[in-house]
Amino acid sequence: MSEITSSAHVASAGEVPSGKAEMIRSAADVSQLVNDSTQARSNARIVIGIALGGVFLDAYDLGALAFGIKDITREFNLTPAGTGMVASAITFGAIVGALIGGYLTDKIGRYRVFMADMFFFVFAALACAFAPNEYVLAGARFVMGLGVGIDLPVAMAFLAEFSKLKGRGNKAASIAMWCPTWYAAISVSYLLVLLLYAVLPESHTDWLWRLILGFGAVPALIIIAIRSRYMSESPVWAANQGNLHGAAQILRSSYGINAQVADNADLTPARPPRRASWRNYGELLKGIYLRRTILATVISVASSFAYNAVAFGLPVIIFSFFAQSMLTTILVSLALNLLFAFVGGILAVRLVPRFGAWKMTVLGYAFQLAALVGLAMIGRPEGGQEAALAMTMLALFLLGQGFGPGSHTMTYASLSYPTSLRGVGVGFNQTLMRASSTLSLFLFPLLAATLDTGVFWVIALAPLAGLMALLLIRWEPSGYDVDAEDFAG
Incomplete structure (x- = not known):
């Protein structure tokens, strides 16, 4: 063999399915x-x-x-x-x-x-x-x-x-x-x-x-x-x-x-499939894949930078805003993740077949940009109303992340490439995204110590960059048969 x-590898097959043979x-x-x-x-x-x-x-x-x-x-x-x-x-x-x-x-x-x-x-x-x-x-x-x-x-x-x-x-x-x-x-x-x-x-x-x-x-x-x-x-x-x-x-x-x-199956096609190679990473930067790679990379890096700065800094943000105990901080962080980020992700799953990934990612970045600008303008809340508004902005950011870039950066990374390039496409995207995560996790404490809540102006540049990339490159992967590109003449 x-x-x-x-x-x-094939899982336990059981009986041959009934019905018309395909x-x-x-x-x-x-x-x-x-x-x-x-x-x-x-x-x-x-x-x-x-x-x-x-x-x-x-x-x-x-x-x-x-x-x-x-x-x-x-x-x-x-x-x-x-x-x-x-x-x-x-x-x-x-x-x-x-x-x-x-x-x-x-x-x-x-x-x-x-x-x-x-x-x-x-x-x-x-x-x-x-x-x-x-x-x-x-x-x-x-x-x-x-x-x-x-x-x-x-x-x-x-x-x-x-x-x-x-x-x-x-x-x-x-x-x-x-x-x-x-x-x-x-x-x-x-x-x-x-x-x-x-x-x-x-x-x-x-x-x-x-x-x-x-x-x-x-x-x-x-x-x-x-x-x-x-x-x-x-x-x-x-x-x-x-x-x-x-x-x-x-x-x-x-x-x-x-x-x-079929007996007449094309077991030795005239155009053999693209074989896996380290050189395929270079294929991501050629032809029709260049624009898709640029878009997938920019929105992934932007999403990762903004989300890590906010989400991983969420306990610090909540604690500094409201001077709560660690237990309360954990509970509030958990509630925000479940009620807004998680719910936003569920909405993305249900709505993307209808509206497409491009529109939902644009709207998600718009929510995040509005939320970060709002947090920057509020600064350190004084009084209950400003504190409630700041919490609303955090919730808006996480909701936008859930149904927008949080869900669909992977859609772009995975569905911008056919089967023969999908592994290296996602691998390349993840390598750059992880580097962005590392940078944001390193920079957030330094920027927060220097700029205090003014750090939100800096973080807001990330969703702005994502929006600009989406408006310049209008690529919709949902519903497009990208795997057919492996078989095109």
């Missing part, structure tokens, strides 16, 4: 069947759910250290440089992982990469929980970051390639699901902190950060346990590699489509 055939003659036919699918897609839905489980892990692991870094600093007697090393290790791992993961996702397939990075999560989470010193902890967090960086390109590929093209639950809607999943994970980390604070004896509060980090192994182990029952290789990727028989089997097992390879 060839490497291509063996890599097209004859496959080329990779384009496989893509069309996925795009037009009206089947129940029980396994396909589960594949999407498992891929979103990977996104959940990404968000949880990135945010899990937020409420434990002070305890780690005290336990290991860290210098500021040591604290920075531990805090930033996962981000640097994610930058490296995104580049590697994008290439491997296109090279060896979605299934293999996804299953490998789950083991990264398990190993790294357990190593963090039992870390004897800051060097082991930083190394484990770097490995965890590799898993995070590798996972997003493959998760986005699964979401795009197991969803139909148009209508409710289309490719753009499936990809937008990453956003509420992300906010749900952040909320779970907040809730876990509250639970552990409540149940841990005061003499064992030093266990808190270890338990929070170690918990990340639990969902990864669940995914590993159910992978062989439901997970399959992407049928579009398998067909794109020339494995029509493997693609047909995946369609039968995951979609309930009675797909059969």
